[in-house]
Amino acid sequence: MRNxxxxxxxxxxxxxxxxxxxxxxxxEHYFNCPSCFEKMVERDELVAAIKYxxxxxxxxxxxxxxxxxxxxxxxxxxxxxxxxxxxxAVSAALIAVITFGVLPMLKPTSxxxxxxxxxxxxxxxxxxxxxWESETVPxxxxxxxxxxxxxxxxxxxxxxNVVWDDTTKENFILLPExxxxxxxxxxxxxxxxxxxSPEGSxxxxxxxxxxxxxxxx
Amino acid sequence: xxxADDCKKLKNLTLPTPPSxxxxxxxxxxxxxxxxxxxxFVKYKSIVSFRVKKSLGAFNPDSDDVANEIITNVVExxxxxxxxxxxxxxxxxxxxxxxxxxxxxxxxSKVLKHVPEPSSYPDPQEQIEDQERAEMIAIAIKKLxxxxxxxxxxxxxxxxxxxxxxxxxGISPRRVSxxxxxxxxxxxxxxxx
Numbered sequence: 018m019r020n021x022x023x024x025x026x027x028x029x030x031x032x033x034x035x036x037x038x039x040x041x042x043x044x045e046h047y048f049n050c051p052s053c054f055e056k057m058v059e060r061d062e063l064v065a066a067i068k069y070x071x072x073x074x075x076x077x078x079x080x081x082x083x084x085x086x087x088x089x090x091x092x093x094x095x096x097x098x099x100x101x102x103x104x105x106a107v108s109a110a111l112i113a114v115i116t117f118g119v120l121p122m123l124k125p126t127s128x129x130x131x132x133x134x135x136x137x138x139x140x141x142x143x144x145x146x147x148x149w150e151s152e153t154v155p156x157x158x159x160x161x162x163x164x165x166x167x168x169x170x171x172x173x174x175x176x177x178n179v180v181w182d183d184t185t186k187e188n189f190i191l192l193p194e195x196x197x198x199x200x201x202x203x204x205x206x207x208x209x210x211x212x213x214s215p216e217g218s219x220x221x222x223x224x225x226x227x228x229x230x231x232x233x234x
Numbered sequence: 235x236x237x238a239d240d241c242k243k244l245k246n247l248t249l250p251t252p253p254s255x256x257x258x259x260x261x262x263x264x265x266x267x268x269x270x271x272x273x274x275f276v277k278y279k280s281i282v283s284f285r286v287k288k289s290l291g292a293f294n295p296d297s298d299d300v301a302n303e304i305i306t307n308v309v310e311x312x313x314x315x316x317x318x319x320x321x322x323x324x325x326x327x328x329x330x331x332x333x334x335x336x337x338x339x340x341x342x343s344k345v346l347k348h349v350p351e352p353s354s355y356p357d358p359q360e361q362i363e364d365q366e367r368a369e370m371i372a373i374a375i376k377k378l379x380x381x382x383x384x385x386x387x388x389x390x391x392x393x394x395x396x397x398x399x400x401x402x403x404g405i406s407p408r409r410v411s412x413x414x415x416x417x418x419x420x421x422x423x424x425x426x427x
Contacts, residue, residue, distance in 0.1 A: 025411070028389075028414075032393075041332075044285060044328060044332070045324075045325055045328045047281065048278070048281055048285075048324035048325065048327055048328035048331075049322050049324030049325060049328075050324075051277070054280075054281055054284070056418075057284075058280070058284065059418060059422065060418065061284075062367060062368075062371060063371060063386075063390070063418060063421065064390050065364065065368060066367070066368035066369075066371035066372055066375070067371075067375070067386060067390045067391050068390070068391070069364075069365075069368045070368055070369070070371075070372040071387075071390075071391040073372065074372045074375050074376060074383075074391075075383065075387045075391055077380075077383075078383065078384060078387045
């Protein structure tokens with residue numbers, strides 16, 4: 018017997034998977050096609066029986082499926098319903114937006130700037146002394162303390178060239194005698210302090226301040 | 235031919251059953267065709283009922299009344315000569331059925347604004363018949379070969395699509411349809427024997 022082309026969509030009709038137009042067309046069709054109607058009733062009875070008695074009918078299939086075991090992904094996904102998973106995903110997205118998007122905007126952040134291609138975060142260091150002219154070569158270079166566990170590196174320049182540098186954890190440093198002797202009268206020098214975190218990243222840089230020596234020892 | 239089940243359902247109809255052999259003459263354009271009202275009862279009562287139950291819900295207590303009302307309406311319209319053969323008789327009945335279903339849903343929606351809907355319940359008699367039928371089908375399915383049972387299991391019980399079943403079993407979607415159709419034929423044979 019030749020099959021009717023509409024037979025293919027019987028299941029879709031029974032499971033309400035047709036569009037409104039397709040549904041209307043098929044309904045009109047089975048009012049005119051006894052063969053399709055007969056097959057649809059048989060199929061409907063079969064589906065109803067399977068839905069009603071499925072657990073009992075497919076006992077073997079259940080066992081076989083359980084023996085195969087679920088994959089870890091199936092176990093994870095079956096832990097919650099799709100609706101619950103959606104809620105979890107939306108909540109996680111919201112938390113992420115608040116944590117990484119909103120909170121950093123509320124928290125005051127250290128300024129970021131670049132000096133000689135070096136990325137610097139944090140505020141500038143304020144230098145205390147010497148800051149302008151000095152009668153003698155200064156022994157002590159002092160600046161404002163930035164916090165605990167900060168490494169400071171001091172540089173002394175002569176015409177832009179580093180003539181001496183050293184590192185300390187204090188907010189001052191004493192100039193060694195042998196270095197003091199190299200300073201010349203009437204010459205202008207400049208100094209600068211850089212602060213580093215314990216991990217070694219540059220966190221702050223002072224401005225370069227000039228000082229002039231009138232009468233070196 | 236009238237089957238026992240149809241006869242039983244026909245007795246429940248509220249309209250007077252037409253006498254056996256009653257022939258209605260309906261004019262259809264230039265030609266005339268004899269329409270047996272008995273045939274309309276037998277052939278279309280089950281189709282109308284199916285369509286009504288699909289739209290209103292299988293356990294809707296009003297389904298049978300609505301279906302009977304539609305058949306009565308169809309007969310009256312034919313008697314009045316309203317069926318003029320511009321379409322097939324099937325399409326004529328389909329149109330009346332669809333309109334009545336839309337009216338029912340519209341009425342129900344209005345009523346629901348004021349009173350709660352009565353709880354739906356299945357006809358106990360019908361439920362027993364359905365259960366017996368389901369039992370017979372279940373026994374027959376158990377007798378099928380595993381390759382047919384697994385297709386029915388995945389397709390109808392687990393509600394997977396044809397493509398998903400095909401992927402799971404490593405066969406083509408067309409093969410899935412063939413197995414479902416063949417299972418149906420086998421079940422028909424098994425239930426008859």
